[in-house]
Amino acid sequence: MIQALLARLRQGHRTLAYPKGVPTLPDRFRGLPIVDSSRCPADCRDCANACPTDAIAIDDRGFRLDLGRCLFCTDCVEACPDGLIRHSQEYRLSVRRREDLVYDGRTLKLAEALDQKTRRIFGRSLKLRQVSAGGSGACEADLNVLGTVVFDMGRFGIQFVASPRHADGIVVTGPVSENMRTALLDTYAAVPAPKLVIAVGAEAISGGIFRGHDEVHDGCGALLPVDLFIPGWPPHPLTILDGLLRLLGRLEEPGQTA
Template sequence: MLHILAERLRQGRRTVAFPKNVPDLPPRFRGLPVLSPGPCATDCASCAGTCPTGALGADEAGLFLDLGKCIFCGTCATACPAGRVAFSQDHRLASDTREGLVLRPGTRPHVSPLDPARRRLFARSLKLRQVSAGGCNACEADLNVLTTVVFDLGRFGIDFVASPRHADGVAVTGPVTVNMLAATRATFDAVPDPRVAIAVGACAISGGVFAGSPETTGGATPHLPVDLFIPGCPPHPLTILDGLLSLLGIPTP
């Protein structure tokens, strides 16, 4: 026992200081995409055509990137001959609206806190039932990482529970397969009002790489009143934590 205590003292503090400070992210981390202003080459489809999920495109207003579809593969950044697409190390990707995930030059996603009544209820205790609706387990793994000593989700009063009857909301991952649609809806319906719905990862937001498959239904967005969209494939634990705290009105850097 003394050896265990001595080792714990040697290791020191292991929990990140977030939200007081943002921990250093690895150099290879791909965060918020940045679209630079300027004209594209005439009829240029070099970067948009390489996107495996159709997240990048252009319309009358110019170049746009849909974070809800983006899997952060980085292919567009290397393919764009004008260099108009780049990935920053900004971990703040969440949005409280689906439209807010569509980036254009000079824009970024934003999370408005819950309405005052729900915020008063959930700000110090938010219990979530995680629903794995056909995902590959990457988003599920990063949600699980939040419960470790490094991120320590419980210090904010946020926890995952085993039953929707004990929950304040659901966190859905995966493209919501046909076989999981009824279960996803039933789980959300079993959560007492007032409740929240959170879509975690590209699959849960738009179907991700499985969009258009007859075995999937386009994620949680078409089926639940989603309060928080957290993009990524999978989203970094810090991105998830930032979105959750922002939804509860807890200031983040």
């Protein structure tokens, strides 16, 4: 017993001050890519060609990056002959509508809070059932992390629960393999209404690296009404927590990143 107490003393208080203070992310952290597309040479498609998930489109409407497909890898950064793409430290990435993830390289419209009526129901207590539908274990790991003392999402009233019957919504990871389609739909159906659907990671949003495979459904968007998209590969736990709190209207700050 005394050893457990001594260990407890040694381990100390480790919960982040977030959202009051934002912890320092590593300098190589790959957050929101910033693209200076005004300086792109005409007809250069090197970044688009290098992108493993074809997330980049360049046409007469200019440069567009679909963050729902983006793996936040460095392939486009390395491919750009003029070094116009860089990853910022910006970890806030979540949006409410799929089209808001298509990003011009400068400003991203972040998720708005739920309407007031729904917020009254979920704002102070949100129970979520997680369904991995072809998820690789990485998204799941960084969702699990939210339950640790570091992020402690329980202090915001958010919790993962074991049964869909106890849940207010589901959190989907993975590209939705055909073999998980029925189980995902059954789980969703078992959650009492009103209910939320949150898609976490490139795979759940667009199929990610598996996009176009016969074995998957390119994310959950075609099967379920998604209320919150959290991009990343996998998203950093802070990105996920930011998205959840934004959805619940618990962050008081502007809804746009630049």
